[in-house]
Amino acid sequence: MRMELDHLDGLLASGVLLITFGFIRCLAHWVRAAPATPDPWAEEIEVLMQDPATPPTCLRCSITQSPGAWFCPHCGTAVGPYNNLMPYVNAFSIGEVFRSSILDRVRPGLMMWLGCVLLALHYWIVTPFYLFRVARHFRHLRLADGAPVTEVSSPS
Ligand SMILES: [Zn+2]
Numbered sequence: 623m624r625m626e627l628d629h630l631d632g633l634l635a636s637g638v639l640l641i642t643f644g645f646i647r648c649l650a651h652w653v654r655a656a657p658a659t660p661d662p663w664a665e666e667i668e669v670l671m672q673d674p675a676t677p678p679t680c681l682r683c684s685i686t687q688s689p690g691a692w693f694c695p696h697c698g699t700a701v702g703p704y705n706n707l708m709p710y711v712n713a714f715s716i717g718e719v720f721r722s723s724i725l726d727r728v729r730p731g732l733m734m735w736l737g738c739v740l741l742a743l744h745y746w747i748v749t750p751f752y753l754f755r756v757a758r759h760f761r762h763l764r765l766a767d768g769a770p771v772t773e774v775s776s777p778s
Pocket of ligand 1: 695
């Protein structure tokens, strides 16, 4: 009886292994067969982006930037091409990331949380204060997005 159970376990493990291998093989075939498109945008936008005469724009608010600008005068986002390579300007860029994660309207998902935690761990002295502010801000964002809020109904 014991020998039959061991044989059954071996068969079950082999079946699971075979199904997993087949799934991975089908997934790899599906990825390889997918059409490869280098850019998700239209051809005319690609032409505009490659044209050196096209003025740079802010990634957040799409306002045209002056050449050589480091930060958007409208929203404060870092727009300079080498902001993160210059030590002095890099400090302002990181400050802008800290500021936007606790004040701006962001999508409070898992990746945002992971980024905030990694950023906070790098600047360990502010970690508890920063993560507290992030948690509070994300909670407010979720409530503002229509999450169920418990209301106390008054008798009428
Ligand atoms: Zn902007």
